[in-house]
Amino acid sequence: MAQPKIYPSNDSSPASDFGLSPTEFTTLRTSATQAKALAYCPYSRFRVGATFLTSSSDFIEGANVENASYPVGTCAERVALAKAVVEGHTEGFRAVGVSTDISPPASPCGMCRQFMREFVPLECPIFMFDKDGNYVVLKLEQLLPMSFGPDQLPQPGEAGAQGAGL
Amino acid sequence: MAQPKIYPSNDSSPASDFGLSPTEFTTLRTSATQAKALAYCPYSRFRVGATFLTSSSDFIEGANVENASYPVGTCAERVALAKAVVEGHTEGFRAVGVSTDISPPASPCGMCRQFMREFVPLECPIFMFDKDGNYVVLKLEQLLPMSFGPDQLPQPGEAGAQGAGL
Amino acid sequence: MAQPKIYPSNDSSPASDFGLSPTEFTTLRTSATQAKALAYCPYSRFRVGATFLTSSSDFIEGANVENASYPVGTCAERVALAKAVVEGHTEGFRAVGVSTDISPPASPCGMCRQFMREFVPLECPIFMFDKDGNYVVLKLEQLLPMSFGPDQLPQPGEAGAQGAGL
Amino acid sequence: MAQPKIYPSNDSSPASDFGLSPTEFTTLRTSATQAKALAYCPYSRFRVGATFLTSSSDFIEGANVENASYPVGTCAERVALAKAVVEGHTEGFRAVGVSTDISPPASPCGMCRQFMREFVPLECPIFMFDKDGNYVVLKLEQLLPMSFGPDQLPQPGEAGAQGAGL
Ligand SMILES: [Zn+2]
Ligand SMILES: [Zn+2]
Numbered sequence: 001m002a003q004p005k006i007y008p009s010n011d012s013s014p015a016s017d018f019g020l021s022p023t024e025f026t027t028l029r030t031s032a033t034q035a036k037a038l039a040y041c042p043y044s045r046f047r048v049g050a051t052f053l054t055s056s057s058d059f060i061e062g063a064n065v066e067n068a069s070y071p072v073g074t075c076a077e078r079v080a081l082a083k084a085v086v087e088g089h090t091e092g093f094r095a096v097g098v099s100t101d102i103s104p105p106a107s108p109c110g111m112c113r114q115f116m117r118e119f120v121p122l123e124c125p126i127f128m129f130d131k132d133g134n135y136v137v138l139k140l141e142q143l144l145p146m147s148f149g150p151d152q153l154p155q156p157g158e159a160g161a162q163g164a165g166l
Numbered sequence: 167m168a169q170p171k172i173y174p175s176n177d178s179s180p181a182s183d184f185g186l187s188p189t190e191f192t193t194l195r196t197s198a199t200q201a202k203a204l205a206y207c208p209y210s211r212f213r214v215g216a217t218f219l220t221s222s223s224d225f226i227e228g229a230n231v232e233n234a235s236y237p238v239g240t241c242a243e244r245v246a247l248a249k250a251v252v253e254g255h256t257e258g259f260r261a262v263g264v265s266t267d268i269s270p271p272a273s274p275c276g277m278c279r280q281f282m283r284e285f286v287p288l289e290c291p292i293f294m295f296d297k298d299g300n301y302v303v304l305k306l307e308q309l310l311p312m313s314f315g316p317d318q319l320p321q322p323g324e325a326g327a328q329g330a331g332l
Numbered sequence: 333m334a335q336p337k338i339y340p341s342n343d344s345s346p347a348s349d350f351g352l353s354p355t356e357f358t359t360l361r362t363s364a365t366q367a368k369a370l371a372y373c374p375y376s377r378f379r380v381g382a383t384f385l386t387s388s389s390d391f392i393e394g395a396n397v398e399n400a401s402y403p404v405g406t407c408a409e410r411v412a413l414a415k416a417v418v419e420g421h422t423e424g425f426r427a428v429g430v431s432t433d434i435s436p437p438a439s440p441c442g443m444c445r446q447f448m449r450e451f452v453p454l455e456c457p458i459f460m461f462d463k464d465g466n467y468v469v470l471k472l473e474q475l476l477p478m479s480f481g482p483d484q485l486p487q488p489g490e491a492g493a494q495g496a497g498l
Numbered sequence: 499m500a501q502p503k504i505y506p507s508n509d510s511s512p513a514s515d516f517g518l519s520p521t522e523f524t525t526l527r528t529s530a531t532q533a534k535a536l537a538y539c540p541y542s543r544f545r546v547g548a549t550f551l552t553s554s555s556d557f558i559e560g561a562n563v564e565n566a567s568y569p570v571g572t573c574a575e576r577v578a579l580a581k582a583v584v585e586g587h588t589e590g591f592r593a594v595g596v597s598t599d600i601s602p603p604a605s606p607c608g609m610c611r612q613f614m615r616e617f618v619p620l621e622c623p624i625f626m627f628d629k630d631g632n633y634v635v636l637k638l639e640q641l642l643p644m645s646f647g648p649d650q651l652p653q654p655g656e657a658g659a660q661g662a663g664l
């Protein structure tokens with residue numbers, strides 16, 4: 001995959017291709033950027049902010065929450081999305097914004113891409129903002145091609161996907 | 167450890183030993199119980215609701231959010247606490263409530279006990295409600311004795327905890 | 333991304349494009365397939381086997397190991413790779429094989445793609461075998477484009493990636 | 499819980515209370531200590547080694563394997579136990595050893611206690627060695643009291659633990 005194009009922070013045209021108004025794009029960027037201030041990251045010192053734009057046009061924010069046992073901590077994207085889910089937003093997400101303090105922009109880790117896969121449409125744009133608000137945008141299906149999803153698991157009572165003797 | 171005592175749902179006296187008013191106890195129980203309805207758990211079909219009572223006496227709720235890749239999902243307790251943390255509540259939690267649809271009541275898994283360890287005082291009571299609201303209550307330090315915490319990690323630049331050649 | 337091509341189980345030509353001999357390819361397929369029998373998956377009933385071909389041409393196997401607290405379990409790919417790492421294989425992996433009991437073949441979850449990112453070359457082929465041994469093959473960088481990796485984290489003592497006041 | 503007693507490294511009497519011979523105890527300590535050298539921990543610089551003594555008296559080792567996305571990494575105890583499980587050791591573990599470079603000794607994190615809960619007997623001793631080989635020993639049930647385990651989940655087809663409408 002070629003290195004994705006980095007758009008300047010004030011260019012909202014890619015967002016409009018995904019159905020976001022310029023105001024929605026600006027709010028998404030501002031929200032994800034400000035959400036970094038909510039991070040608890042004494043171990044990595046790597047702040048991440050994330051915002052999910054719901055089907056009802058709410059902006060729901062999160063930040064990374066780390067733990068002394070590193071694997072027990074969680075990422076900004078999962079905090080924000082879990083919050084959205086328990087507030088009733090389980091489908092139809094319109095956009096995701098992720099912001100860090102580096103440049104070029106960081107992408108969501110694979111675990112967060114998988115967590116999104118359960119709820120976020122494959123065509124949903126993920127805007128990845130760098131320290132200055134410049135950004136890369138890719139669809140979820142571009143960040144997690146050939147993804148593993150709910151339809152691949154056996155149904156209750158179904159034997160098809162289990163081995164003999166299980 | 168002896169099997170912990172199960173209190174009837176309308177007995178708020180253990181809560182008062184931990185400084186909660188009867189109303190706060192009832193609200194905690196109701197909140198954790200109702201939060202079960204927010205769960206996304208098509209794989210385990212095991213609904214869990216969790217509520218954290220903050221130092222400012224806010225009740226912050228969460229529920230489990232599962233994933234087709236089971237290890238990628240998250241538990242009610244971590245959803246609620248991460249939500250609390252990014253809303254600015256990082257210390258002084260007064261109580262935690264966890265509710266499931268079984269009896270005797272289920273306890274938080276070890277991963278959630280560890281996640282709490284970072285923010286919740288060791289003396290904080292964890293109320294574990296069964297399907298009827300009856301409950302067991304234990305302090306965090308009773309659920310996670312001799313816990314691993316932030317003070318055991320090396321400080322930045324410190325070599326003491328790292329091996330030769332690292 | 334177009335639906336990837338499914339190769340018949342006895343076609344080793346794609347493997348040879350990646351520098352594997354026909355025998356190595358067959359061993360990788362057999363190993364990943366047999367590793368499914370090692371799975372502990374009473375909850376998902378979804379067996380997965382995984383094999384890593386190391387730079388020294390060892391085949392190291394793993395399978396999924398689940399837990400009653402679903403997020404605490406782990407996947408076949410991470411079991412096999414962690415095993416390889418603690419046996420001294422931390423770079424130069426030549427191929428990865430993953431096998432499940434479904435068709436079309438399942439891919440590694442996002443969390444496993446991220447776990448591989450730390451050790452497995454971006455150009456390394458991931459062979460995904462279906463229940464009959466037919467397969468799709470993609471490079472790691474195709475499964476995890478624009479990945480988040482070690483070089484994006486702040487160095488010890490470096491302030492660049494941390495926010496003010498951290 | 500009172501602060502647990504720290505035994506000197508050459509005192510094998512607590513091990514003999516748990517049915518380990520002095521030689522087995524010494525091998526467990528040496529194995530867990532040496533396993534630290536296998537750690538991949540560039541982020542925490544906190545090496546951990548772990549060894550599981552199986553029912554067939556094999557010693558199976560692991561170490562922590564970290565990731566740039568901290569939550570994606572894994573701990574020494576889970577690496578060693580997953581390795582044991584896929585090598586066919588799923589029950590009857592006789593002892594666990596964990597070794598770090600600090601003093602007093604560190605304990606397994608809550609996530610690892612939960613991972614062990616699935617396979618390790620509640621009465622199994624966990625020996626926690628400090629940087630000099632001195633140690634604390636506690637049973638799994640003392641490290642994870644009132645644990646959440648497999649018997650608390652709904653059986654396939656059972657409705658008892660699921661809420662209405664699930
Ligand atoms: Zn992440
Ligand atoms: Zn949990």
Ligand SMILES: [Zn+2]
Nearest residue numbers: 407441443444
């Ligand atoms: Zn996986």
Ligand SMILES: [Zn+2]
Nearest residue numbers: 573607609610
């Ligand atoms: Zn651990």
